[in-house]
Amino acid sequence: MTSSTIAGPTARGLLINGTEQPAVSGRTTEDRNPATGDVYVTVPAAATTDVDAAITAASAAFPGWAATAPSKRRDLLERAADLLQQRTDEFAEIMRNETAGTDRWARFNIELGVKQIRHLATMAAEPTGKLLATDVPGQWSMAVRSPAGVVVSIVPWNGPMILCARAITVALAVGNTVVIRPSEDAPITSGLFLAQVLKDAGIPDGVVNVVTNDRADAPEIIEALIAHPATRRVNFTGSTTVGRIVGRLAGQYLKPVILELGGKNPILVLDDADVDKAAEQSAFARFFNAGQICLSVDRIIVDDSVAAEFTAKFLDHVRSFPQGDLSSPDTVVGPLINARAAARVADLVSDAVAKGAQVLFGGGPADGAFHPATVLTGVTPDMRIHHEEIFGPVAVLYTVGSADEAVALANDTEYGLSSAVYTRNGARGLEIARQLQHGSVHINTVTVADDPEAPVGGVKDSGYGHFGSEWGVGFFTDTRWVTLLS
Structure with a gap:
């Protein structure tokens, strides 16, 4: 399988339905090296029309990905972990330029990101339901769990690979499709890099999409991502200040949300x-x-x-x-x-x-x-x-x-x-x-x-909803009651 190399400084595109493309408007935004102040890479400054295109692509890819055999989803994610590990040096170089992360922090991001993907890929094989007790003679009563649909993952810059892998792997493993909104400060390492690795591993087009934006447009883009009718889940990691905004929007549009926020x-x-x-x-x-x-x-x-x-x-x-x-x-x-x-x-x-x-x-x-x-x-x-x-x-x-x-x-x-x-x-x-x-x-x-292999999440103003013992399988799925009367 041919793999792609992400190098910089250069220009990148939105990843929509497996294809890198500019924003419809043609606008771009600059990602600067914190240590030098120089422009490291330019990426598209998406508008709401681009958000709609990304979520529409994810929605169209959802039925096929949800119907993919769990073992196949797991194998593709494990293949992505292999490719990610092979690209450690490449990622470390990009992360140093993009976030001024030290070499050991960049390599730790890959190391833990790979471990997360390998472990969380096994969630594809989690039981998808259970038999319930019932007083009705001759009735089978079942709780059946199925993937929710399109998941919007809003990823920060500070632990870009760790937090991007955590945000999307379980969602993909259980059959959802995703749209990643990476940080304006790290559009490659908190989104585009892993999305490209997943594509190279064989994840079908449209299953993983990436929308980048200019910082000034962030409120509009985030609301468009959450408000879209096809969005079924929202996963946000970042500051408590922005988390409050995401939480309010999720409540307004009735979208289940996980918020992993700040700490003291x-x-x-x-x-x-x-x-x-x-x-x-x-x-x-x-x-x-x-x-x-x-x-x-x-x-x-x-x-x-x-x-x-x-x-x-x-x-x-x-x-x-x-x-x-x-x-x-x-x-x-x-x-x-x-x-x-x-x-x-x-x-x-x-x-x-x-x-x-x-x-x-x-x-x-x-x-x-x-x-x-x-x-x-x-x-x-x-x-x-x-x-x-x-x-x-x-x-x-x-x-x-x-x-x-x-x-x-x-x-x-x-x-x-x-x-x-x-x-x-x-x-x-x-x-x-x-x-x-x-x-x-x-x-x-x-x-x-x-x-x-451990649950992650905070209490009080550090967030709500968390990756529990099943790493969010319950959050990323819908549970329905199904009966069969024989």
């Missing part, structure tokens, strides 16, 4: 923690991908009795992180996604310092899209950084006098995505986990822990 994730370092391990892993959980992961730790809450030791060891790790140079595979903290993001992080730090926070390391203004790794202490509730998701390379250290205080501080937020607890006592860790109001709790490992 805590790590609790208790008085009996392995401090060396906690310091090393907390530093990783804060600064990997320059803190631009929804699961990144935002608040490191340390018991007074180990705070001095933890802080010294944590700072040693942060000082050792190579920063800025994306040409080095060892770089941990690279540029942020754009200069706006870096300026926002600098503003959070500036606000905190003006109100009394202390800078233990780093600080200072942004330099274009780059903000240095920074560690703060003395943060109080009147500071913006205490409440807002940081989404950048800034660590905030808190000290508390007891485990109860640590839990109270960890839960004192509108978010509830991920958390972690460090303690040498497993039973104590489990008891703390029971009290934490987060969609996932990790004991003696980091908030950014991810596993293709």
